[in-house]
Amino acid sequence: MPLRFTSERHLDDGVVERAFTLGEIPGILWTPASAPVPLILLGHPPLGLDRMYPRLVARALHAAADGFAAATIELPGSGDRPRWDALEAARSELRRVKQAGEPVSDEIIDALILPLVDKAVPEWQSALDALLALPEIEGPVGYSGGVISVGVRLAATDPRIAAAGLFAGSFVPRAILDEARRVTIPLHVLLQWDDEGNDRQASLDLFDAFASNEKSLHANMGGHTGVPPYAGDAAARFFTRHLK
Amino acid sequence: MPLRFTSERHLDDGVVERAFTLGEIPGILWTPASAPVPLILLGHPPLGLDRMYPRLVARALHAAADGFAAATIELPGSGDRPRWDALEAARSELRRVKQAGEPVSDEIIDALILPLVDKAVPEWQSALDALLALPEIEGPVGYSGGVISVGVRLAATDPRIAAAGLFAGSFVPRAILDEARRVTIPLHVLLQWDDEGNDRQASLDLFDAFASNEKSLHANMGGHTGVPPYAGDAAARFFTRHLK
Numbered sequence: 243m244p245l246r247f248t249s250e251r252h253l254d255d256g257v258v259e260r261a262f263t264l265g266e267i268p269g270i271l272w273t274p275a276s277a278p279v280p281l282i283l284l285g286h287p288p289l290g291l292d293r294m295y296p297r298l299v300a301r302a303l304h305a306a307a308d309g310f311a312a313a314t315i316e317l318p319g320s321g322d323r324p325r326w327d328a329l330e331a332a333r334s335e336l337r338r339v340k341q342a343g344e345p346v347s348d349e350i351i352d353a354l355i356l357p358l359v360d361k362a363v364p365e366w367q368s369a370l371d372a373l374l375a376l377p378e379i380e381g382p383v384g385y386s387g388g389v390i391s392v393g394v395r396l397a398a399t400d401p402r403i404a405a406a407g408l409f410a411g412s413f414v415p416r417a418i419l420d421e422a423r424r425v426t427i428p429l430h431v432l433l434q435w436d437d438e439g440n441d442r443q444a445s446l447d448l449f450d451a452f453a454s455n456e457k458s459l460h461a462n463m464g465g466h467t468g469v470p471p472y473a474g475d476a477a478a479r480f481f482t483r484h485l486k
Numbered sequence: 487m488p489l490r491f492t493s494e495r496h497l498d499d500g501v502v503e504r505a506f507t508l509g510e511i512p513g514i515l516w517t518p519a520s521a522p523v524p525l526i527l528l529g530h531p532p533l534g535l536d537r538m539y540p541r542l543v544a545r546a547l548h549a550a551a552d553g554f555a556a557a558t559i560e561l562p563g564s565g566d567r568p569r570w571d572a573l574e575a576a577r578s579e580l581r582r583v584k585q586a587g588e589p590v591s592d593e594i595i596d597a598l599i600l601p602l603v604d605k606a607v608p609e610w611q612s613a614l615d616a617l618l619a620l621p622e623i624e625g626p627v628g629y630s631g632g633v634i635s636v637g638v639r640l641a642a643t644d645p646r647i648a649a650a651g652l653f654a655g656s657f658v659p660r661a662i663l664d665e666a667r668r669v670t671i672p673l674h675v676l677l678q679w680d681d682e683g684n685d686r687q688a689s690l691d692l693f694d695a696f697a698s699n700e701k702s703l704h705a706n707m708g709g710h711t712g713v714p715p716y717a718g719d720a721a722a723r724f725f726t727r728h729l730k
Contacts (some may be wrong), residue, residue, distance in 0.1 A: 263722060324496075330600070365622065420690075435693075435694070435701075435703075446690070449679075449705070450679070455707060456714075457679075457706075458704060458706050458707075458708055458717075459679075459703065459704070459705035459706075460702060460704055460705075461693070461702065461703035461705075462701075462702050463698075463699060463700060463701055463702075470700075472723070472727065473702075475723075476720060479716070479719075483716065
């Protein structure tokens, strides 16, 4: 898919932010003045790039200060991308069982996550193809945050991903747990101990499943959005250790 | 108990290492050139100060470089201190059940740990009384590492301890789990995911029990002595955040 830049904005410290489209998929690339540099892919929850922008640009500026480019693309069915009926139905069903106080079944988790992973991962790989062809970007590549199952499959299947910082903040299908056993790259896993939307034991099982010789779990207090600033600093040091 | 310095040695970067006795208890104090400074108490496993010295001095020099004094004392029944028959009996029993492949019962854990905590904690508090009276030392005080149950009781009961970095690397009696619910100071807990001598679920339960608003669990790969260097750096940053 062709990557086409659609706008450009200059941020502090020489960082350039460029919006792009990859075929029909919107995305953003941030590059520091020191390019060519390694790249960190910024994963995010499926809430739309516009809504996620403040947190994404903060992460991108942190990455740029550490000497990394950062890039992200819209997830399928989110933001301005076409509505995806199967995903909407799975989200409705999740809301229903939560309101009814029923347990979230494996079937609901599978319906919510697996189609998203199946569709998103090839898109992130296409974005990587296009981004690595730019003169400002060189390897190695890290993947950071976002829907953890997307990160797991990318880490398990794409040899260009050299290190991953994952956020244990969403449901994980059993099939993804099996894929985790094939992940061998260095991992830095963040877990919010009291995450209201996340099953703690499932996150610990996922961490245990990874085959990586170097993997660290950093668990902090608070809910889903309460990640403390020093946790971000620790993740940044992880990428500096492995991508520099 | 009176603290009496018995020898003095000058290490790199102006760090002074002084051996002392606190009554009959041997100890070591390290102070950086920048005194007066906050103090970190260096906990350690009950293997004797002589055997632990290389690791203790490395931790003390790291602390000194960050602007902290560091001090440690011999645990009861360890090193050159009088042999403690009840503790030796509990250790023999632990070795026997491990060799026989039997589960380690709550009774064995209690017999191994509780008398040690009961005797050691007042000794560390006496050391703190004496150390805080020295002109080179000022508050606040951190406790780092060692028998985790000793750290838990110190953190739960001594208001002079402002932050604790604990190593989830030894058995934890159920009674200590109850004391953990009264700990409210900032905590940094290190867990070796594949620690051969440690029950992972018990460590996670202990971490969950702490009432602290700020607590972080850092789990890394490897066995009991395989703590990676970057884990030590993270613990050092924790103390700098809370004691400076």
